[in-house]
Amino acid sequence: MEKSMVTSNDQMSLFRPPIVRSAAGVLDRSLFSKTIPISAARLLNNKIISKCRSQLTKSKEMLQEDRVAPIRSDPDPEFAAKGGKCLLLNPRVKHDDPTTWSPILQEAVKAQDLGVIPYDLTLDYDHWNYIDIMKSILPEDAQGEIPVGFAIVGHVAHLNLHDEYLPYKHLVASVLMDKNPTIRTVINKIDDVGTVSEYRTFSYEVLAGEDNMNVEIREGDCTFRFDYSKVYWNSRLQTEHKRLVDLFEPGDVVCDVMAGVGPFALPAGKKGLLGIRLKISSAPLTRTATSLSLKPPMTSSTSPPQTKTS
Numbered sequence: 591m592e593k594s595m596v597t598s599n600d601q602m603s604l605f606r607p608p609i610v611r612s613a614a615g616v617l618d619r620s621l622f623s624k625t626i627p628i629s630a631a632r633l634l635n636n637k638i639i640s641k642c643r644s645q646l647t648k649s650k651e652m653l654q655e656d657r658v659a660p661i662r663s664d665p666d667p668e669f670a671a672k673g674g675k676c677l678l679l680n681p682r683v684k685h686d687d688p689t690t691w692s693p694i695l696q697e698a699v700k701a702q703d704l705g706v707i708p709y710d711l712t713l714d715y716d717h718w719n720y721i722d723i724m725k726s727i728l729p730e731d732a733q734g735e736i737p738v739g740f741a742i743v744g745h746v747a748h749l750n751l752h753d754e755y756l757p758y759k760h761l762v763a764s765v766l767m768d769k770n771p772t773i774r775t776v777i778n779k780i781d782d783v784g785t786v787s788e789y790r791t792f793s794y795e796v797l798a799g800e801d802n803m804n805v806e807i808r809e810g811d812c813t814f815r816f817d818y819s820k821v822y823w824n825s826r827l828q829t830e831h832k833r834l835v836d837l838f839e840p841g842d843v844v845c846d847v848m849a850g851v852g853p854f855a856l857p858a859g860k861k862g863l864l865g866i867r868l869k870i871s872s873a874p875l876t877r878t879a880t881s882l883s884l885k886p887p888m889t890s891s892t893s894p895p896q897t898k899t900s
Contacts (some may be wrong), residue, residue: 596660606676607627607722611727623715630679630706631674631695634702639661650680651679651683653679654680697824720738745805747773748777752842759797762797770783776798777796810857812857814853823853831854833860841862844856
């Protein structure tokens with residue numbers, strides 16, 4: 591009789607999420623539940639759990655799958671009530687086909703240390719990561735460059751989606767927020783920075799979460815609190831901010847002519863420098879007081895004269 595072998599490709603497909611294409615663009619998380627029939631090694635003595643796990647790992651029969659705990663309660667309620675445990679096995683191991691068992695497993699069963707039983711492993715939406723879910727819900731012709739790049743400013747994730755992903759923008763945002771617990775708001779930029787406002791702000795739309803752009807960021811031993819919709823901030827510049835501030839020496843006078851909310855001026859002030867901040871917009875200056883850490887910096891803030899236009 592020809593044996594049915596599970597290849598590595600078969601195993602990869604087993605643990606992929608179901609294909610859930612959503613023409614309506616609605617994320618139904620319940621559709622991602624999937625039950626995978628595998629086998630498990632029932633422990634007849636919990637005191638040898640470490641020994642058995644080590645042996646089955648050596649024989650490559652333990653299930654090695656990211657984010658899947660290999661030690662589970664016994665699926666039989668009677669055994670589970672007594673504290674019974676089992677070890678999940680590689681799909682190549684069949685509970686009803688001893689010829690798929692290694693000599694190590696066969697010997698453990700013969701010694702009555704283990705029993706090989708069927709096990710239904712259920713995975714749901716929470717199990718899979720962002721990329722897994724996006725591959726499941728996006729059409730095949732939209733999987734070439736799945737959106738993975740985004741800026742994080744406090745609790746806000748800032749997307750800059752390409753045109754081909756705009757029809758799926760709410761799906762992308764919902765999954766992104768689900769898979770990043772610290773994110774409470776996902777926005778998409780709808781114009782280029784500086785094209786609408788001279789203050790380098792931009793128009794945006796909220797794709798998921800609350801419409802709250804009041805963020806808090808820790809950088810340079812300072813806490814910055816500001817309205818991200820009114821203040822330009824680029825989280826990717828953190829290394830450059832630190833590099834320049836590290837060059838400043840006590841007694842230096844630093845003039846920051848495009849100060850924004852103060853990523854240079856405030857850390858410089860904490861080092862005992864005189865910092866002169868120049869900013870045409872008044873929005874960042876109104877946030878200066880709440881952008882300081884407990885140790886007050888030595889800074890002064892100056893706005894240029896207002897220019898009237900007709």
